[in-house]
Amino acid sequence: SQQTNLYSEHLHVPGLLRYPNSDLAMRRLKRFVQPADLYATLLEWFDVPRPDEIWGRSIPSLLAMDESVLAQELAAAASPNERLLRTPAWLWKQREGESASQLFTKPDDRWEVNEVANRCPKIVDRMELAFDAFRAAAMNNRRSELPQVDEELYDIFR
Numbered sequence: 001s002q003q004t005n006l007y008s009e010h011l012h013v014p015g016l017l018r019y020p021n022s023d024l025a026m027r028r029l030k031r032f033v034q035p036a037d038l039y040a041t042l043l044e045w046f047d048v049p050r051p052d053e054i055w056g057r058s059i060p061s062l063l064a065m066d067e068s069v070l071a072q073e074l075a076a077a078a079s080p081n082e083r084l085l086r087t088p089a090w091l092w093k094q095r096e097g098e099s100a101s102q103l104f105t106k107p108d109d110r111w112e113v114n115e116v117a118n119r120c121p122k123i124v125d126r127m128e129l130a131f132d133a134f135r136a137a138a139m140n141n142r143r144s145e146l147p148q149v150d151e152e153l154y155d156i157f158r
Contacts, residue, residue: 006077006084006093007112017041017059027063032075032086037062055143074149076134085131087153092117092127101128126150 036056044058084093094101103117137145
């Protein structure tokens, strides 16, 4: 079986949307955009009613949101043998069957080469709890049950 390695170079894909003749032209969105956000954007563009189970928000609505709210968001990914949680300040990952986690500071450690889990055990524990809460909400399709992100997880200087 092929092992999947969840690192930024496998998960982070730049996205460019063209908004000609719009006040959104040349705007940069400083948050994690998920595939569900692109789906919600397409639904809005084509004036299709948005189903309740869609977790995403349209990109124009994200551009209109307060940056302080956006900084508190997270992104999760999982494969059969790994799980990963990303906040603006941290990237946490753990392999199936291993008790040790990996932790990287973000955005500074762009290539994830400076592993700091042994120096930040409190952050590792909080990231694992946040991942478990995210997974539970996703499994039950209950976005409203997503936990508020702990300040230390989105601002490394707190």
